[in-house]
Amino acid sequence: xxxxxxxxxxxxxxxxxxxxxxxxxxxxxxxxxxxxxxxxxxxxxxxxxxxxxxxxxxxxxxxxxxxxxxxxxxxxxxxxxxxxxxxxxxxxxxxxxxxxxxxxxxxxxxxxxxxxxxxxxxxxxxxxxxxxxxxxxxxxxxxxxxxxxxxxxxxxxxxxxxxxxxxxxxxxxxxxxxxxxxxxxxxxxxxxxxxxxxxxxxxxxxxxxxxxxxxxxxxxxxxxxxxxxxxxxxxxxxxxxxxxxxxxxxxxxxxxxxxxxxxxxxxxxxxxxxxxxxxxxxxxxxxxxxxxxxxxxxxxxxxxxxxxxxxxxxxxxxxxxxxxxxxxxxxxxxxxxxxxxxxxxxxxxxxxxxxxxxxxxxxxxxxxxx
Numbered sequence: 001x002x003x004x005x006x007x008x009x010x011x012x013x014x015x016x017x018x019x020x021x022x023x024x025x026x027x028x029x030x031x032x033x034x035x036x037x038x039x040x041x042x043x044x045x046x047x048x049x050x051x052x053x054x055x056x057x058x059x060x061x062x063x064x065x066x067x068x069x070x071x072x073x074x075x076x077x078x079x080x081x082x083x084x085x086x087x088x089x090x091x092x093x094x095x096x097x098x099x100x101x102x103x104x105x106x107x108x109x110x111x112x113x114x115x116x117x118x119x120x121x122x123x124x125x126x127x128x129x130x131x132x133x134x135x136x137x138x139x140x141x142x143x144x145x146x147x148x149x150x151x152x153x154x155x156x157x158x159x160x161x162x163x164x165x166x167x168x169x170x171x172x173x174x175x176x177x178x179x180x181x182x183x184x185x186x187x188x189x190x191x192x193x194x195x196x197x198x199x200x201x202x203x204x205x206x207x208x209x210x211x212x213x214x215x216x217x218x219x220x221x222x223x224x225x226x227x228x229x230x231x232x233x234x235x236x237x238x239x240x241x242x243x244x245x246x247x248x249x250x251x252x253x254x255x256x257x258x259x260x261x262x263x264x265x266x267x268x269x270x271x272x273x274x275x276x277x278x279x280x281x282x283x284x285x286x287x288x289x290x291x292x293x294x295x296x297x298x299x300x301x302x303x304x305x306x307x308x309x310x311x312x313x314x315x316x317x318x319x320x321x322x323x324x325x326x327x328x329x330x331x332x333x334x335x336x337x338x339x340x341x342x343x344x345x346x347x348x349x350x351x352x353x354x355x356x357x358x359x360x361x362x363x364x365x366x367x368x369x370x
Contacts, residue, residue: 043199044323046189050203051210052326053182056175059328063172070165077158084154088147175328206323214320217293218333221271226337228268229313233346235264245346252350252366261362279357284313294321301355301362304340309351311341311364344369 186203193199236244236254244260246253258279265272275288275295287296298317304310315330343352343366354365 042189043202046186046193046199047203047206048323049182049186049189050207051323053179053186054207054211055326055329056179056182059332060172060175060179062332063168063175067165067168067172070161070168074158074161074165077154077161081151081154081158084147084151088151210320214293217290218295218318218320219336221275221295222333222337222339224269224271225265226339228265228272229339229341231268232264232341236346250368252347254346254362254364254366256362258360258362279360279362281358282356284357284362292321295319301341301357303352303355305351309343309369311343311352311355313339313341 190196190199190203236256244254244256246255258277262272262276265275265277271290272288274290275286277284277286283298283300285296285298288294296317296319297315299313299315301311302314304312313334315334318325318330318333341352341364343350343364347366349369350366351369352364353367354363356363
């Protein structure tokens with residue numbers, strides 16, 4: 001396939017560039033692809049599909065690694081359960097003997113023997129023996145009960161891992177089918193192109209640029225945003241003159257104007273000097289440029305309560321240098337960088353119950369978490 005040949009060519013080209021860079025004593029430089037090529041909707045769609053193939057391939061690799069780890073955990077659990085079942089059978093037999101002894105009244109016989117002694121010496125001797133038997137009985141029963149609980153817990157974990165593994169395998173099949181379909185689309189588009197060689201070269205340039213510059217820059221911005229969001233509670237508390245945190249005694253609310261948020265972000269990192277957030281009706285967008293790089297993010301805030309109450313930033317659209325990146329990239333970035341806002345970092349006894357954006361303002365409703 002054309003795409004497969006291109007990828008082999010990409011690898012060879014990267015290898016040559018790295019060798020050249022090493023020989024010159026400096027890093028290889030990747031040229032910025034010609035932005036004018038994106039004026040064609042056909043070219044932009046083709047480049048988006050090509051980048052999607054690269055990114056979904058990365059997702060397939062992540063899924064495959066997760067599948068391998070889950071299979072290792074599953075195998076370890078099955079071995080653990082098998083060993084536990086052998087041990088618990090022994091404890092079950094011992095516990096059965098103890099319970100039958102109580103059911104048949106054997107322990108009552110010992111108690112009667114204790115009460116029928118004729119001397120204190122015999123009484124204390126039999127008492128010591130009786131206590132030893134009772135203690136051993138309790139140890140056997142407690143041990144069986146504990147091992148039974150551990151076995152049930154391990155079996156429940158094995159069931160959960162099996163369900164996760166099944167979901168991961170299904171996702172892997174879907175992503176592989178998705179890549180094959182995209183590869184076919186790209187091959188067809190290249191074949192139908194008026195200048196397939198030039199278009200193939202453009203795909204090569206954008207792919208190299210994304211893999212060696214683009215993804216690094218995108219992650220750099222997301223890392224800066226995650227670090228800034230971690231400091232947002234301090235900013236809200238320290239901005240008393242702006243009165244962001246309000247209360248009527250029962251309910252609390254936070255109101256942040258987009259200008260205040262952008263001011264805060266710029267105080268946190270110089271990357272945000274050319275990067276700005278905007279609050280619209282139910283949406284949050286952020287865009288900026290740095291040299292030859294442009295980034296546009298669109299999303300929304302939602303309330304989550306698991307594993308803890310937080311205001312989660314859900315990315316709905318991510319555009320790099322006018323090319324929209326696939327959902328797999330958005331999900332991977334959300335998983336890698338925590339851009340959530342945690343109300344309990346602001347006030348420990350509050351939880352967020354509502355969040356909305358409208359007319360350049362982010363509004364958060366908070367209630368007592370008691």
